[in-house]
Amino acid sequence: MNDHLLSLIVAAPALAALVVMFLPDGARQAIRWVSLLGASVSLLGSIQALVTYDSARGGLQRVEDYPIVPSMGVHLRLAQDGWGGPLLLLTGVIIFAGVLASWTVSKRDKEYFVLLLVLVSGVLGVFVSQDLLIFFLFYEVAVLPMYLLIGIWGASHAVPAKGPFQAAWKAFAVGDKQYAAMKLTLMLLVGSAAIMAAIFVLYLQAGATSFDLAHLAATNYDRDTQIIVFPLIWLGFGTLAGVFPFHTWSPDGHASAPTAVSMLHAGVLMKLGAFGVMRVGMVLLPEGTHFWVPVVGAVAAVNILYGALCAMSQTDLKYIVAYSSVSHMGVVMLGAATLTPAGWDGAVFQMVAHGIMTGLFFALVGIVYERAHTRAIAKMGGFATVMPGVAVFFTLACLSSLGLPGTAGFVSEFVVFLAAWRSGHLIWTIAGVLGAFITAIYVLRATRAIFWGPGPSDDFHELSDARRTEWGALIILGTSLVALGVWPRLLLDPIDVGTLTHLARLVPGVVR
């Protein structure tokens, strides 16, 4: 079946961006509605793609192929596998909510929406690309607008210079939005350089005829090559997934970014990294994966614990959420490292679950910050009396974050930890569960301190609850979170199909 649905999903935001670019400067409403239209086409398209994916048949569906440089084997080849639908849906939900959450952006709004939409096109493209080079191109498109988005619309904030490196902190203006933007971009592009080198090896050793992922996966690379190339891909993509110790761009970046950009970045971009490690690194390089997987798992365990501990000691609300993302991305990588069907299902489900949860978190933080003009938790308290709606959703996000049954977070963490246990990785499991426990401490503490503590101080009596479009963002994210918690099969079924296809390369004869 070739209905061009995938091209439509990928191109819709980019086309909307093109239209927005040519709108007159003052057309505030038109800019927003066109952006929302682009986002809705992607959202509805991804729902359609997810629902109509034939799980019984499995494999690649809706294949589209357009030659770009046929003589070198570069094709714009889009297709949806089992993982594609859920991840497209995640992206669709986040960008739809993200546009709604950005409704009040007033500074240079035209450029803002253009960059936001271009970025999302890149993300959507990565999830359905079946050509390694095009995969990489979309990946870069998703990463680069971030530089301007953070550098222009971000927020600088005071980071107290402490410790042995305070001179360096001052010299580099740590906490400044332009510092954060440059750090993020450079770190991610060093990662890209590693990926690029890996792509060269894979392409040339496979005969230099095609970048098709299926073709590359069918190639048997020799063991030494695999062992050298896998870390390049793991760390290259892993930088974006916040793999320890290359996660340091993430808290600064997320804390400095404007609301919708944090939502997108933590919500979907970090997933691109994990997706890249699994889809490119593990699937194409089975022997390299088996060689490195103990390290990958151990680092993932460190991620969970270290991220959680860092989040514990933060006083800035956005830094807490940012470090919690580092911690939760560890769960994804841990699931991937188990190399079991359940682990991979859990990893992909965690990408979606965490994406929506952290999107909700950042949307809420944005609302609170916009009203209270502070993100220092110590100054807040009792906000539930003035913004009850926000308080309810924040609590919901917290419960999902700590993995309460009935929320999406529970499903993925439970599945992943169980898989780690059953595949005999006791230490990873203990680290993961411990991390989840610490998560419970810091998120509950933050919720209590902000919303449920003693009533708001005099400065904050005038705060208002969420407004029109903000409700839209909160409701769509919150509903998805609960829906996935009570009915995970909606996504787990197609995810499982994708997992079994891909995992078969690594573990021959794998069955549930």
Place this chain on the structure above:
Amino acid sequence: MNDLRPLWLPLALAGLAVLVLLLDLLGPPHGAKPPGRGTGLLAAVGLAGLLAATFFVDGSGSAASGAFQGNAWSLFFQRLFLAAGLLGALGGLDDVAKRTARRQGEYWLLLLLCLDGMVLLAGASDLVLLVVSFELMSLPLYVLAAYAKTDVDEEALRTRASEASLKLYLVGATSTAVTLFGLALLTGMAGTTRLATLGAAPITPLSAVGLVFVLGGLGYKIGMVPFHMWVPDTYQGARLPFVAFLSVAPKAAGISVLASIFLFGLGAHRGHWVPPLAMMALLSMGVGNLLALPQTDLRRLFGYSGIAQMGYVLVAVAAGDAFGASMTLFFLTAYVFTNLGALLVVHAASEAGGGFDEESLAGLWKRAPGLAVALACFLLSLAGIPFMVGFWAKFYVFVAAWRAGLVGLVAAAIVLAVMGLFYYLRVLRAAYMTEPGELHTPAPGIALKLAIGLCVLAVVALGLWPGPLVDAATRAGADFVSLSASPAPTAR
């Protein structure tokens, strides 16, 4: 009897130059009324016409007793030079008319003669013709670099212009001497001036010395490290529309000579010249990128960035095979449009006052959104970001070198490319993340707008769909290298 048809383009270009000269001499007398832009327009229209004509006139075959070869390779370069000349002419039309109103005719005459040297160079297959046409290209450049000298009011700019020209001239003359000496040794040992038979003789210690001299001499011309010192100073001293042309076309011509002598002539001895070339490529990328980092003057920044870009081209040449030759062409095409466009934007922005520092771009997004978007495209392309032609250029250059076994060089090049990103992003930041302050709104003329627009179109369109250009470059490169592999033609 010699067939002159392969030489139609150099001849037509010389004719155009004569027409421009005649128009300048016979046109309205330079009285009290400032002269119009007739000569510049004639040059631009003529170049556009010739560029179009290359698609219809068949110039293949050999002429001048085999000293000139018209083939897919030379045609590719000729089109590239014409395109660069056309864009340079469009970009400089207003500036020349404004700054040197009474001497416009000479400017365009020199530019056309310079281009004539280039299109001749592209097909030269005899060392004598190669050297002569190279000088035909170089001499006008020395004059053009100092062109603004007497017409600019500010004293500082005048001395800069002299310095720019003198540096270019002294370095150019020296490097010509060095190249000639090297070529003398090479031809002396090989007993021929024909490129095709140059490689027939074995490499002796003496011809190895000659080889190094040629490499060094040409290295000066294209500004590769360690022969790069003149580049930033010349860029800083000359008028920007000319620098935009200088930074692309002569460098592409230099690479074409390099490819002719080494890939085509000495292709059989690649073991001797690939290592030093690869080393220079590495040095150019390293030094260019590192020294571009601290620059605040945009002209110097682009000077160093150009040095680094030349390093990437050399990576492709160092691959030493047909694919490397093809990707050299592809990279040069990308580089011509990108770098020319970038410098024209800087020129347009500097016309609004504010000099040439990064601050001169402050708030460009607000003052001139179109220019800002164009600049972003060029910078991203130079940095090698996907969906801009610069990405494909770097990518294919690296593929070519990797296939040829230069893995370490490619790895270093990738790392250095990431480093280069830092200063390109800094320029982008200057244009996008600052407020305009007191600066005026730049008002580029129609010709300049057209030139920048064409560059953006090329950079984006080729970035989205590089296929046809890759195929064209592959054909040209394969044609070129297969010629060198074929048995040498008998001397007449």
